[in-house]
Amino acid sequence: MAETGRLRQAAVAAPALSPVTLLRIAIILTVLAVWEFLSHSGWLYRDVVPSLLSIGRALIDLVLSGEYYFHLGVTAGEIGAALAIGGLSALVVGILLGANRFLSRAFESYIYYLGPTPKIIFFPIMIMWFGVGPESKIALGSLSCFFPVALSVAAGMRGIDKVLIRVGNSFRANTWQMVVKIYLPAMRHPIINGIRLGLGVALIGTLLAETKLSNKGVGFLIIQAYSIFDMPRMYAMLIVLFVLAIGANALVGRLGGLHDIKRL
Amino acid sequence: MTAAAPARRARSGNFAAAAVGLGSLAAFLLAVELLIQTGVISRFIVPPPSEILGSFGRVIVEEDIFHRFLLTMSECLTASVMLTVFGVAGGVLMHRFKLLQQACETWVAAMASAPLVLMYPLFLVVFGRNAWTIIMMGFIAALPPVILKTIEGIAGTRKVLVNVGRSFNLSPTQQFWKILFPAALPTIFVGVRLGLIFALINIVGVEFLINFGGLGQLINELAERYDLAGTYAAICFVILVSVLFFMALEKAERWLRPVD
Numbered sequence: 001m002a003e004t005g006r007l008r009q010a011a012v013a014a015p016a017l018s019p020v021t022l023l024r025i026a027i028i029l030t031v032l033a034v035w036e037f038l039s040h041s042g043w044l045y046r047d048v049v050p051s052l053l054s055i056g057r058a059l060i061d062l063v064l065s066g067e068y069y070f071h072l073g074v075t076a077g078e079i080g081a082a083l084a085i086g087g088l089s090a091l092v093v094g095i096l097l098g099a100n101r102f103l104s105r106a107f108e109s110y111i112y113y114l115g116p117t118p119k120i121i122f123f124p125i126m127i128m129w130f131g132v133g134p135e136s137k138i139a140l141g142s143l144s145c146f147f148p149v150a151l152s153v154a155a156g157m158r159g160i161d162k163v164l165i166r167v168g169n170s171f172r173a174n175t176w177q178m179v180v181k182i183y184l185p186a187m188r189h190p191i192i193n194g195i196r197l198g199l200g201v202a203l204i205g206t207l208l209a210e211t212k213l214s215n216k217g218v219g220f221l222i223i224q225a226y227s228i229f230d231m232p233r234m235y236a237m238l239i240v241l242f243v244l245a246i247g248a249n250a251l252v253g254r255l256g257g258l259h260d261i262k263r264l
Numbered sequence: 265m266t267a268a269a270p271a272r273r274a275r276s277g278n279f280a281a282a283a284v285g286l287g288s289l290a291a292f293l294l295a296v297e298l299l300i301q302t303g304v305i306s307r308f309i310v311p312p313p314s315e316i317l318g319s320f321g322r323v324i325v326e327e328d329i330f331h332r333f334l335l336t337m338s339e340c341l342t343a344s345v346m347l348t349v350f351g352v353a354g355g356v357l358m359h360r361f362k363l364l365q366q367a368c369e370t371w372v373a374a375m376a377s378a379p380l381v382l383m384y385p386l387f388l389v390v391f392g393r394n395a396w397t398i399i400m401m402g403f404i405a406a407l408p409p410v411i412l413k414t415i416e417g418i419a420g421t422r423k424v425l426v427n428v429g430r431s432f433n434l435s436p437t438q439q440f441w442k443i444l445f446p447a448a449l450p451t452i453f454v455g456v457r458l459g460l461i462f463a464l465i466n467i468v469g470v471e472f473l474i475n476f477g478g479l480g481q482l483i484n485e486l487a488e489r490y491d492l493a494g495t496y497a498a499i500c501f502v503i504l505v506s507v508l509f510f511m512a513l514e515k516a517e518r519w520l521r522p523v524d
Contacts, residue, residue, distance in 0.1 A: 024367045109285070113507045117465070117507065118465040118502070121472050122499065123472075124499075125499070204382070207382055208381065211473065212473055219382070234385060238382065238386065241382060
């Protein structure tokens with residue numbers, strides 16, 4: 001009884017909106033008001049900062065257009081294929097490097113130092129090898145996501161509790177059984193974290209390649225909106241893209257139970 | 265004598281591993297050379313490694329690579345100064361005003377996972393096709409890690425250090441400059457290092473995409489001229505520069521954080 005009384009009191013005392021929410025709303029409203037003011041001020045070239053209404057209208061047009069979903073599907077397919085090819089090869093390489101100290105010392109530094117280099121500059125090579133179609137975008141996405149996944153898996157492999165490996169050995173598990181029953185379940189967190197990082201860079205690689213040279217995909221639509229100076233549409237596409245990318249990133253993290261894993 | 269033996273074994277193991285790594289690379293290049301010379305791989309798709317090696321000198325002299333390198337580095341330097349000033353100031357401000365941190369930290373983290381570099385056509389419209397588009401793109405894309413690491417560094421200051429400051433009756437400003445900031449500096453540098461890597465990647469990437477500026481543009485130009493060996497050589501050069509940049513930052517971080 002006393003408990004319920006306290007609970008009721010707490011519920012009454014709590015304000016409808018917390019100060020954090022109020023501040024968030026205030027920041028958003030201020031940004032929107034400044035934006036609208038700038039769009040009507042005439043200080044900037046027309047349409048560099050389009051009115052919120054025109055962006056909203058472009059956003060609705062975009063969400064309701066079937067053509068956009070076709071291009072979104074193409075990009076999603078390319079990213080999915082890139083993640084599958086780059087991720088799986090990185091998984092194999094990561095397990096090999098993590099399991100064998102000699103291989104790790106011989107080759108891991110190459111992967112480590114090549115990881116943070118700009119991958120988009122390989123695009124001319126990819127076009128030469130795979131043509132101007134989706135294949136070259138998939139190749140660039142695969143190349144981008146290979147490095148973070150391989151490094152994450154190799155580190156995860158080294159972090160596996162030795163007891164688990166001894167258990168596998170004492171059951172005389174063969175290599176395949178060790179991989180499927182011990183290694184992969186034991187390092188699901190590093191793998192998911194690697195996939196999360198890999199997804200981010202595969203997405204960037206694929207979309208940037210689309211903006212450079214393509215005739216379909218979301219990257220193509222963005223650069224097309226730029227070339228015909230349809231700024232509200234470009235803003236609308238960037239908003240949708242950012243929401244999708246942030247959502248996909250959060251979803252992968254949540255599926256892998258990464259709440260307890262620190263960022264970066 | 266006995267203690268030195270494992271260390272010696274480890275050293276010789278490291279040497280053997282490095283030799284295998286380099287040897288594999290050399291064997292791979294040799295195999296590619298042979299496959300191209302025998303016509304299995306078309307030389308119009310992959311130029312022979314010997315030709316790529318030979319075109320290094322030509323690319324360095326004829327394409328004024330030193331000037332381009334300086335241009336890219338100056339863009340990187342401008343972005344890094346902006347990054348350090350605004351990123352660290354943003355992090356400090358968010359740590360100082362807890363409400364602001366609670367309201368905005370998730371947004372900054374979300375920004376870190378958004379493909380911000382995709383905004384380059386927008387920046388082209390706002391800033392024009394010039395170095396500022398490239399610098400601003402590098403700056404914006406690299407800002408989130410600097411802010412997040414600054415907050416993490418200041419918040420992670422050991423309680424005992426904060427208490428020492430309190431016992432000396434330091435003012436909030438003194439407490440910040442004498443205790444919090446020096447204690448957070450190694451973590452802040454981790455953020456700046458990550459930011460600089462992101463900035464370099466994005467700057468070279470945008471140079472390539474908008475065909476303007478230093479090293480990134482060189483690759484685009486050579487590829488458009490269908491100078492295959494030159495393109496491969498320029499890509500190798502940019503990769504080499506990035507790796508050296510990354511190694512130098514790592515060394516600087518180790519110097520700043522001698523003990524973990």
